[in-house]
Amino acid sequence: MSESKSLSEPKSQQHRFKRDFPDQIPPREKLQQNGAVSLSDDELLAILLRVGISGESVLELSRRLLHEYGGLTGLSRVPFDELCQVRGLGEAKASQLKAALEMGRRLLVANPEARSTVRSPNDIVGMLMLEMNQLEQEVLKVVLLNTKNQIIRIIEVYRGTLMSSNVRVAELFREAIRQNATSIIMAHNHPSGDPTPSADDVRVTGDVQKAGKLMDIELLDHLVIGHQRFISMREKGLGFNE
Numbered sequence: 001m002s003e004s005k006s007l008s009e010p011k012s013q014q015h016r017f018k019r020d021f022p023d024q025i026p027p028r029e030k031l032q033q034n035g036a037v038s039l040s041d042d043e044l045l046a047i048l049l050r051v052g053i054s055g056e057s058v059l060e061l062s063r064r065l066l067h068e069y070g071g072l073t074g075l076s077r078v079p080f081d082e083l084c085q086v087r088g089l090g091e092a093k094a095s096q097l098k099a100a101l102e103m104g105r106r107l108l109v110a111n112p113e114a115r116s117t118v119r120s121p122n123d124i125v126g127m128l129m130l131e132m133n134q135l136e137q138e139v140l141k142v143v144l145l146n147t148k149n150q151i152i153r154i155i156e157v158y159r160g161t162l163m164s165s166n167v168r169v170a171e172l173f174r175e176a177i178r179q180n181a182t183s184i185i186m187a188h189n190h191p192s193g194d195p196t197p198s199a200d201d202v203r204v205t206g207d208v209q210k211a212g213k214l215m216d217i218e219l220l221d222h223l224v225i226g227h228q229r230f231i232s233m234r235e236k237g238l239g240f241n242e
Contacts, residue, residue, distance in 0.1 A: 027059075041072055048100050053088045061088045073228060076101040077134050105130055118149045121223055121232040124185055127154070132189040132225045140188040142172055144181035145220070152179045158188075169211045176217050183218040187225060195226030197238050205239025 025033070027043035036044070045062035052058035065086070069075040075097070083094035118124060124143055132139060140158035143151060157171050176184050186208065190196075197205075205222045212219045219240075222233040234240050 042066055045072075045097075048096055049088075049093055056088065064088075070228075072101065073130065073133065076105065076130075118143070118145060118151060118185070121221055121230070121235070124187060124221075124223060125225065125230050128187055128223075129225060129228070129230070132187070133193075133227050135189050136191050138188055138191065140186065142176070143185040143187065144176050144179050145183045145185065146180075147182050149183070152181055169207055172208055173211065173215055173217060177215065181217060183220050184212070185221045185223065186219065187223040189225040193227035193229075195224040195229050195231045197222075197224050197231060197233055197236070201233065202239040205233055206241065209240060 027039055027047050030043065031039055031047065039047075042059060042062040045066065046058045049058050049061060052061045056064070065075060065088075066072065069078055080094055080098055083089055083097065084091050086094075089097070128141065132141075137160060138158075139156060141154055141156050144153045144155070146152055153175065155175050157175075172184070172186070175181075186205070188201075201222070201224060205219070208222070209219045220234070222239060224231045224233065
């Protein structure tokens with residue numbers, strides 16, 4: 001048997017895949033014709049899952065999963081053991097799904113420094129949301145920026161409960177000084193999913209802003225990230241004394 005045949009999908013599964021899409025272009029063919037960007041989330045998921053179950057096409061299964069778990073981001077937070085128990089999945093499909101979602105997450109966060117100039121809080125949140133809204137403990141990151149608001153580097157400076165007594169301001173600025181950064185943006189997550197800043201968040205922000213002024217490194221913002229939500233403390237006027 002040739003290599004191409006040995007790696008091809010069994011004809012029975014090809015027939016089942018096409019059977020699930022009698023009145024439309026199957027996602028795999030749509031991808032081949034128009035590229036992956038043309039596919040919706042449920043169509044991408046359908047390609048991963050390949051086949052549905054009795055009484056439910058693979059596209060219907062995909063839509064159910066996305067609806068029940070709040071989209072791809074919500075699905076990525078579901079523990080593997082729980083996914084295995086979902087009707088229509090099992091260990092094999094759950095493994096494929098977890099692997100694909102993790103690959104996407106790693107691709108997104110692999111080189112955030114190479115992205116474009118920061119013009120608004122959304123630019124930073126877009127880089128950090130997928131990674132940080134899944135964390136089970138608080139993580140504080142600092143974005144180092146040059147005079148053109150271009151990212152020099154993103155560093156993790158703290159992991160644990162973010163309290164003013166625990167966060168050392170010197171740690172936030174050490175790498176900024178080494179990299180000759182002219183400004184920084186702080187970002188940390190709330191594992192509860194609620195991005196409402198705490199009193200400690202406000203105090204830390206004020207302390208960092210004061211220290212930055214002494215070193216001529218401006219604190220542009222402090223972002224608090226929850227589940228698919230975030231708050232810009234500068235926009236809310238929390239901790240910043242202009």
